[in-house]
Amino acid sequence: MTPYSRQLIDDADIEAVVKALKSDILTGGKTVESFESAIARYVGAQHAVVMNSGTAVLHAAYHALGIGEGDEIITTPITFAATANAALYVGAKPVFIDVRYDGNMDERLIEAAITPRTKAIVPVDYAGNPCAMEAINAIAKKHGLKVIEDGAHAFGSRVGSKPVGSLADVTTFSFHPVKPFTTLEGGALVTDDPEVAEKARRFRSHGMVRKQLWNMDMVDLGYNYRLSDVQCALGLSQLEKLAGFIEKRNAIAALYDEEIPKIPGLYAIKIPEANRSSRHLYPVLLDRTLWCSKEDIFKACQEEGLGVQVHYKPVYQHSYYKEHVPTQPLETAEDFYRAELSIPCHQMMGMEEAEAVLKKLRVILKRFARGCGV
Ligand SMILES: *Cc1c(COP(=O)(O)O)cnc(C)c1O
16 A cells, blocks of 8 residues: 555664664653754744644643634644644634635635634644634734644745745644654643743643742643653654655656646646645545545545545534534635545655556546535
């Protein structure tokens, strides 16, 4: 099975981890700081705070921006549930707005969703394709809101020459194995605001600050969201290879961009010329005549060894959300969910394997070509 995404761990990574395992300090040491500096440099931010998951980082981001009980944040339903869940952790309510045909939040719908309780806008760079951050920041500024960019898919993506990580008040990343690079589990928050970074850092470690000698003072309610030095050593080693990973995924994506539109029933999503996507995912969209066959197409792909996946069921369709955050279905998000399939695109694939994916897709789509009516 060719998975839709996966990690690439090489001998240098293994050596880095073994070396870290043999050192005296396994967590809370200097490698954490080195990894944070490397991340901040890479994405053009002043501060980076690493944690043990992208979800922990989102939780810390909401907390550090002072979002809490009774507040609202505006986000997209086409995301992993964690984006909205972390708002619930702090007692805030996620308000979902519709997406565009590329799966990103439709920035034209933000203003209508703003209420006196709105505190932040939380766009997600879907599949690695950066959102319209300039427009989103302008709206945030006009209304005195903060922007948390969920860049879990987008480490290494750029808008023009500006890296994701330098475009919002706070940007969050995930280092889960399917994401652009990995620390097994892990994530980072980046910001230019020293106070936000400091709050996030405290939040990561029980809300405690060191006074002197043994005297730690807990000034805030925090968690244990620390990332170990061993994982940071892996992250540093992975980060050296990230540019190569992204290049590889973009080479595969370029082939797909060329060939997918030629397959009857399939559409590709165009990334604007000026932008660079990490290509965390390669989403294709099924023509609406095929939506009723999606389950069968999905199964056929899996039978042919294509580890396709669907990103995402709109968050408000989850049972928990139906009960606690009832939301009217959003038209484009619903369509997107019916149309989307993520096909294999990752740094372990060669171009021959990408060609093989296309070949299988052509055969499978032909079988369903007659569609089943709209
Ligand atoms: C993966 C992901 C997260 C959560 O990251 P974890 O490291 O798995 O906790 C959050 N948001 C999005 C959009 C993601 O894809």
